[in-house]
Amino acid sequence: xxxxxxxxxxxxxxxxxxxxxxxxxxxxxxxxxxxxxxxxxxxxxxxxxxxxxxxxxxxxxxxxxxxxxxxxxxxxxxxxxxxxxxxxxxxxxxxxxxxxxxxxxxxxxxxxxxxxxxxxxxxxxxxxxxxxxxxxxxxxxxxxxxxxxxxxxxxxxxxxxxxxxxxxxxxxxxxxxxxxxxxxxxxxxxxxxxxxxxxxxxxxxxxxxxxxxxxxxxxxxxxxxxxxxxxxxxxxxxxxxxxxxxxxxxxxxxxxxxxxxxxxxxxxxxxxxxxxxxxxxxxxxxxxxxxxxxxxxxxxxxxxxxxxxxxxxxxxxxxxxxxxxxxxxxxxxxxxxxxxxxxxxxxxxxxxxxxxxxxxxxxxxxxxxxxxxxxxxxxxxxxxxxxxxxxxxxxxxxxxxxxxxxxxxxxxxxxxxxxxxxxxxxxxxxxxxxxxxxxxxxxxxxxxxxxxxxxxxxxxxxxxxxxxxxxxxxxxxxxxxxxxxxxxxxxxxxxxxxxxxxxxxxxxxxxxxxxxxxxxxxxxxxxxxxxxxxxxxxxxxxxxxxxxxxxxxxxxxxxxxxxxxxxxxxxxxxxxxxxxxxxxxxxxxxxxxxxxxxxxxxxxxxxxxxxxxxxxx
Amino acid sequence: xxxxxxxxxxxxxxxxxxxxxxxxxxxxxxxxxxxxxxxxxxxxxxxxxxxxxxxxxxxxxxxxxxxxxxxxxxxxxxxxxxxxxxxxxxxxxxxxxxxxxxxxxxxxxxxxxxxxxxxxxxxxxxxxxxxxxxxxxxxxxxxxxxxxxxxxxxxxxxxxxxxxxxxxxxxxxxxxxxxxxxxxxxxxxxxxxxxxxxxxxxxxxxxxxxxxxxxxxxxxxxxxxxxxxxxxxxxxxxxxxxxxxxxxxx
Numbered sequence: 032x033x034x035x036x037x038x039x040x041x042x043x044x045x046x047x048x049x050x051x052x053x054x055x056x057x058x059x060x061x062x063x064x065x066x067x068x069x070x071x072x073x074x075x076x077x078x079x080x081x082x083x084x085x086x087x088x089x090x091x092x093x094x095x096x097x098x099x100x101x102x103x104x105x106x107x108x109x110x111x112x113x114x115x116x117x118x119x120x121x122x123x124x125x126x127x128x129x130x131x132x133x134x135x136x137x138x139x140x141x142x143x144x145x146x147x148x149x150x151x152x153x154x155x156x157x158x159x160x161x162x163x164x165x166x167x168x169x170x171x172x173x174x175x176x177x178x179x180x181x182x183x184x185x186x187x188x189x190x191x192x193x194x195x196x197x198x199x200x201x202x203x204x205x206x207x208x209x210x211x212x213x214x215x216x217x218x219x220x221x222x223x224x225x226x227x228x229x230x231x232x233x234x235x236x237x238x239x240x241x242x243x244x245x246x247x248x249x250x251x252x253x254x255x256x257x258x259x260x261x262x263x264x265x266x267x268x269x270x271x272x273x274x275x276x277x278x279x280x281x282x283x284x285x286x287x288x289x290x291x292x293x294x295x296x297x298x299x300x301x302x303x304x305x306x307x308x309x310x311x312x313x314x315x316x317x318x319x320x321x322x323x324x325x326x327x328x329x330x331x332x333x334x335x336x337x338x339x340x341x342x343x344x345x346x347x348x349x350x351x352x353x354x355x356x357x358x359x360x361x362x363x364x365x366x367x368x369x370x371x372x373x374x375x376x377x378x379x380x381x382x383x384x385x386x387x388x389x390x391x392x393x394x395x396x397x398x399x400x401x402x403x404x405x406x407x408x409x410x411x412x413x414x415x416x417x418x419x420x421x422x423x424x425x426x427x428x429x430x431x432x433x434x435x436x437x438x439x440x441x442x443x444x445x446x447x448x449x450x451x452x453x454x455x456x457x458x459x460x461x462x463x464x465x466x467x468x469x470x471x472x473x474x475x476x477x478x479x480x481x482x483x484x485x486x487x488x489x490x491x492x493x494x495x496x497x498x499x500x501x502x503x504x505x506x507x508x509x510x511x512x513x514x515x516x517x518x519x520x521x522x523x524x525x526x527x528x529x530x531x532x533x534x535x536x537x538x539x540x541x542x543x544x545x546x547x548x549x550x551x552x553x554x555x556x557x558x559x560x561x562x563x564x565x566x567x568x569x570x571x572x573x574x575x576x577x578x579x580x581x582x583x584x585x586x587x588x589x590x591x592x593x594x595x596x597x598x599x600x601x602x603x604x605x606x607x608x609x610x611x612x613x614x615x616x617x618x619x620x621x622x623x624x625x626x627x628x629x630x631x632x633x634x635x636x637x638x639x640x641x642x643x644x645x646x647x648x
Numbered sequence: 649x650x651x652x653x654x655x656x657x658x659x660x661x662x663x664x665x666x667x668x669x670x671x672x673x674x675x676x677x678x679x680x681x682x683x684x685x686x687x688x689x690x691x692x693x694x695x696x697x698x699x700x701x702x703x704x705x706x707x708x709x710x711x712x713x714x715x716x717x718x719x720x721x722x723x724x725x726x727x728x729x730x731x732x733x734x735x736x737x738x739x740x741x742x743x744x745x746x747x748x749x750x751x752x753x754x755x756x757x758x759x760x761x762x763x764x765x766x767x768x769x770x771x772x773x774x775x776x777x778x779x780x781x782x783x784x785x786x787x788x789x790x791x792x793x794x795x796x797x798x799x800x801x802x803x804x805x806x807x808x809x810x811x812x813x814x815x816x817x818x819x820x821x822x823x824x825x826x827x828x829x830x831x832x833x834x835x836x837x838x839x840x841x842x843x844x845x846x847x848x849x850x851x852x853x854x855x856x857x858x859x860x861x862x863x864x865x866x867x868x869x870x871x872x873x874x875x876x877x878x879x880x881x882x883x884x885x886x887x888x889x890x891x892x893x894x895x896x897x898x
Contacts, residue, residue, distance in 0.1 A: 293767045299758065302749040556748075563745045566706065567759045567806070568734015570727045 047113050050551060052146055054106055057544040058099050059150025059191060061537050064158045065095050066190075067183035068533065074175035078526020086257070091534075094264070094324075095541075098317045100194060102545050105314065107198045109552050110139065111205065122211055132203040139202055143195035151187060155179055157540075165532050169336060170488055171525040228284055231277040238273025241266050246599035253606055260603075271319050271592055276312040279588065280305055296569060296577045303560075303581050307553070314549045315589055318542055322593030323600065325538035326622045330597060331604055332531020333614025335524045340484060343516040348399035348433060349480045351512035352440045353494060356477055360497055366490045369482035372399055376478070378441055379471035386442060386458040389466040393423035399480060400426070400433035423460040436511040441476055443504040484517055492518075527607075539622070543629045546589075550582060550633055554640040561641050578641065579634045586630045590623070652814050652846045653680040653703065658712035660698045660869075672698040674869035675712070680814075685840045685847045687857040689893070690866030696850045697818070699866065703848065704816045705733050717813060734762050738807030738815040738845075740836075742822035744799040746791040752778075752802050753787040759810040777805045781835055797828035801835065808839055815839070817849035821856045833859040854893060858886035865892065 068074065069088040076085065118131045159178035166173060245266035252259045286292060287301045308315070349372065353360055364373075374396040379387040427434055438444075438458055461469060481487050491514045498510050508515070521528075561574055569577075601611040660673035672695045680686050690696050701707040703714055705721050714721050716736060724732055738759075739745070746755050753774055760770045778784050781801045791799055800820065807815050817836070821829035837859050840847050849860065857863050859882060865873040875892055877885045 290767045293757070293761050293770055294764060295761060296758075298754045298761060299747065299750060302747070302751075302754060306749040559745070560747050560749070563747060564758070565730070566704070566733065566739050566745070568730050568732075568737075568762050570730030572727070573730075573762075 044113055047109075048142075050548060051106055051109055051113070052142065054102070054544050054548040055143065055146035056150040056153055057540060058102050058106075059147050059187065060154035060157055061541040062095060062099050062190065063151050063154030063183065063187045064161070064537050065092060065534075066186045067154070067158050067178065067180055068530070070180055070182040070186060071175065071177060074173065074177070075526070077174050078529070090260070090264075094320070096190065098321060098541065098545075099190075101313055101317050102541075102548075103194050103198060105545075105549055105552075107139070107202065109548075110142070111202055114138070115206075115209075118206065119211055128207060132206050135202050135206055136199045139199040140195060143191065143198070147188070147191045147195075151184065154187075161533055161536050165529055165536075169521075169525065169528055169532065170485075170492075171521055171529055173525055173529060228281070231281045231284070234273050234277035235281045236278075238270050238276070238278050241270030242274060242595075243270075245270055246595075249600045249603050252603040263600075267596060268316060268320060271596075272312060272316040274592065275308060275315045275319075275588060280308055283308070296564065296573060299564065300577055300581050300584075304584055307581070307585060311549065311585065314545065315585070318546050319589040319592045319596070321538045321542040321545070322589045322622070322626070323596035325535045325542060326593055326597045326618055327600055328531045328538065329535035329618035329622060330531075330601060330612075330614045331608070332528050332535065333617045334604075334608055334611065335528040335531065335614070337613050337617075338609060339517055339520045339524060339528075340513070342520055343513040345401070346516050347436060347511060347513045348401045349478045349512050350484070351479055351491060351494060351510065351514045352437060353477045353479070353498060354440055354502060355474045357497070357501060360494060360501075363490050363494050363497075364477060364479065367479065367481050367487050369486060370479060371482055372478070372480035374398075374478055375475050376437075377466070377473065377475050379466070379469050379473045380442070381471040383442065383444075384457060385471065386438070387461050387466055387469045387471060388423065388458065389463065390423040390460040391463045391466075393426060393460065398426060398430075398433055398437060398478065400430040427460075437476065437478070439509060440511045441474075443502060443506075443509050479512075484514060535618070535622070539625055543625075546586070547629065547633050547636070550585060551636060551640070554637060557637075558641055575638055578638060582634050582637060583630065586626070586633070590626060594619070650682045651679045652682050652684075652717060653678065653848065654713075654715040654718075655679070655703070656713045656715075658699070658702060658714065659710045660695070660702060660707075661710045664710070672869055673702070673709070676869075676871060678864065678871065680846055680848055682813075683840070683844045683846055684862065685837070685860045686849070687860035687863045688848070688850045688866055689852060689854070689857050689863055689889075691852070694866040695869040696852075696866055698869075700816060700818055700848075700850045704737065704739065705729055734759055735810065736813050738810070738812040740800070740803050740807050740815065740817045740820040742819035744791070744796075744803045744823070746799055746802055746806075748791050751788055751790050752783060752794070755791065755802055756783075756787075756805045756809050759806060763810065773809050774805075777809045780808075780838075781805045795828075796824055797831060800824060800828070800832055804832070804835055804839070808843065808845070811843065812845060814846045814848065817847060817851070819851055819853075820849060821851070821853060826855075829853070829856060854889045855886060858882050858889050863889060865896065867896070 069092045072085055075088060114135065118135065121131055121134075122128065155178055162176060162178055165171075166176070245263045248255060248259050248263040248266065252263065255262070283301050283305050287298065292298050292301060353364065356364060376392050376398075377389055442458075481491075484491065495510055495515060495518065499505050499507075502509070507519070557578075561578070564574060564577075565571070597615070601615065604611050655676055655678040658673055658676040658678075659671065662670045662672055674695075676695075676699060688696055688699065698707075702709045703716075708722055716732075719732070721729065721732060747758070750758070756774045756777060757770050760773060765773075774787070775784070778787055781804055783798070783801055783805055786794060786798055786802070791802070794802065800823070804820075815836075820836070821832050824832060833856055836847060836849075839845055847860075849856070851857050858877075861877045863875045864871045865875070873892065875885075875888060877888075880888070
């Protein structure tokens with residue numbers, strides 16, 4: 032009977048329950064996503080150039096566990112807030128405290144288990160989709176990838192079972208301690224009053240100091256190692272917490288003293304924010320953390336992705352060389368777009384030991400070469416120099432490595448051309464007539480340079496594949512040019528690239544659900560306030576603006592601190608990345624766009640719930 | 649004497665599109681003169697709240713006109729209606745309707761900030777009205793730190809601070825004990841007389857109503873009787889109200 036009553040009351044607050052259920056489901060799904068990767072040791076070890084990657088993932092999992100724990104506490108408080116009055120009423124009608132406690136415990140567990148089951152399936156789907164789509168988008172094919180693993184599933188189930196049970200027990204204890212009268216009036220939520228300003232001053236300064244300390248440690252992470260990482264994390268999180276809890280409230284207090292604060296609803300906004308920041312301190316701290324992790328992960332992922340073509344372009348002046356193109360391959364070559372260079376050189380080969388090339392051909396159309404600038408190839412040197420050599424001999428003298436690449440490609444042999452030696456293979460340039468009469472198996476090699484790999488990805492991949500199939504003596508590094516190197520680098524760096532993107536998706540999803548959930552759970556309090564303002568004479572557009580501004584500040588704080596975190600945190604990756612800020616611009620744009628979309632959606636939903644409309648008939 | 653409110657043939661029908669429309673107001677005609685203190689009494693479901701919501705510009709009527717200071721309020725657009733509400737009307741409700749995230753000073757100052765009045769003037773006006781309602785000591789406190797009587801005085805101060813032509817009260821003593829209710833009504837009478845602000849108050853409490861100069865009795869969406877105080881003392885008027893209510897119930 033009691034369960035029946037309980038179920039029927041759930042119907043009345045279906046919207047709130049949907050918000051709660053969705054939030055829980057997403058929390059489970061994201062945890063599952065992360066755990067699945069973190070427990071796929073083979074994948075992590077095979078795909079990462081960072082040796083401690085497994086350990087980093089374990090730390091990451093603890094971090095996510097911590098975030099999830101705080102999130103579940105919010106969700107649980109929300110559930111309590113939703114149900115307390117109903118339970119009070121049940122007790123008025125004669126239900127005993129222990130009956131009601133049992134009911135609440137059961138409800139917490141049922142809601143949690145349902146969300147866990149759905150969440151695990153959603154997590155599997157998300158992992159599978161994110162994994163496959165990402166690998167396709169990034170042109171990766173990562174070994175040992177799986178969207179499900181048993182260990183991950185067990186860890187997820189155990190984690191949520193333990194936390195839900197703790198939550199259930201806590202709820203029961205809370206119910207036992209609360210007076211019936213308080214339960215009945217639980218819907219009249221009173222926000223905590225902010226404490227006096229003196230305290231804020233000390234903690235506000237302390238917060239900024241801790242934050243700066245964490246940035247300094249991040250900068251010196253190479254010397255400090257793993258302990259430094261953990262220390263930086265602790266300092267950063269507590270610094271963020273204190274800044275939100277104290278420094279910002281201090282700033283609001285100063286703003287309130289300004290004459291301009293008396294204009295319109297500014298003092299209302301400041302008052303609201305002072306209350307909200309005290310109530311949202313923990314939430315905004317973890318949202319900042321998630322924002323920074325998402326932005327950082329995406330920066331690193333994108334950084335590696337951008338490093339690949341740069342590194343590749345430092346290795347060859349052309350995109351790909353195709354030996355003895357078949358009809359199919361010629362058709363594919365014609366399909367390539369943005370071709371900036373294309374030429375074909377004839378060759379004759381005797382028993383794979385003697386190779387003849389036509390001097391005239393090389394003099395007529397220069398083989399693209401990289402100009403070297405000392406030992407390092409600079410960005411400028413990546414352009415194909417105009418006629419930089421007069422004939423083939425000069426090519427051999429001046430640019431042995433360029434010729435070297437071509438010869439490797441033709442002979443499928445390791446050759447090492449120097450100025451005086453044409454390498455292990457007996458290769459020589461012949462003049463026109465000598466080349467024409469030379470005996471040997473004749474063939475050709477087509478050298479191509481395209482502007483953009485990504486635009487030609489499928490065709491280039493098909494060409495590599497057919498070259499490998501057509502030439503049994505080719506190994507993976509026989510085909511020369513930048514594209515094969517891109518492929519090689521992708522298999523080498525792809526793991527990090529992929530994990531960066533994958534984690535960014537996971538953190539952004541979790542962030543969105545957490546922040547939206549918490550912000551939207553305040554509409555009950557605000558509905559009344561906005562109604563009052565409307566009665567006092569604030570028009571609808573002013574109310575909407577005020578509301579958007581308030582939510583904007585709440586969204587803006589994690590974004591600003593998150594940006595600082597990433598800006599100062601990225602140098603941690605110096606040991607494995609050339610330019611740590613390479614992917615930052617892209618990541619910043621993507622994350623900010625998504626974040627602004629979350630914000631707009633939250634404002635839209637918020638104002639829809641507040642029903643900020645004039646009731647004109 | 650000029651009228652601050654003129655209501656003509658006002659009707660309010662709920663659920664018009666359903667097959668069981670409910671007529672909450674059935675053609676109300678009503679005038680409130682400048683500086684008058686009028687109460688509206690009636691049992692629950694008589695249409696008191698519907699009438700107040702329409703007059704207070706919180707809900708549009710189905711038909712009929714409401715003129716406040718000769719302005720047909722339901723002809724105004726949203727922006728002008730909000731402006732009108734902010735400048736001309738004051739509200740005191742049973743549940744105080746204070747904003748918990750603002751301290752007493754800021755709660756009282758709100759209507760003035762919305763009218764873009766300068767800081768110095770706002771401060772002056774708030775302190776003046778706080779003095780009148782004995783709230784000077786409370787200005788820095790938050791609503792949760794106040795007693796019920798104090799909260800209602802803050803609400804009254806906020807309704808008064810911008811010198812409106814008309815204050816609406818919706819059961820302003822409904823949540824107060826008898827001492828606080830008496831005190832509140834004394835304040836309202838003082839506001840009515842000293843500041844020459846008209847008051848229209850909806851109540852089911854005969855004691856509170858007896859502070860008014862005129863009482864309209866509402867039943868089933870219509871005004872069925874009007875009682876005027878003339879020069880009678882409040883105590884005598886209170887007795888009259890009780891008698892009238894007694895007759896109603898018979």
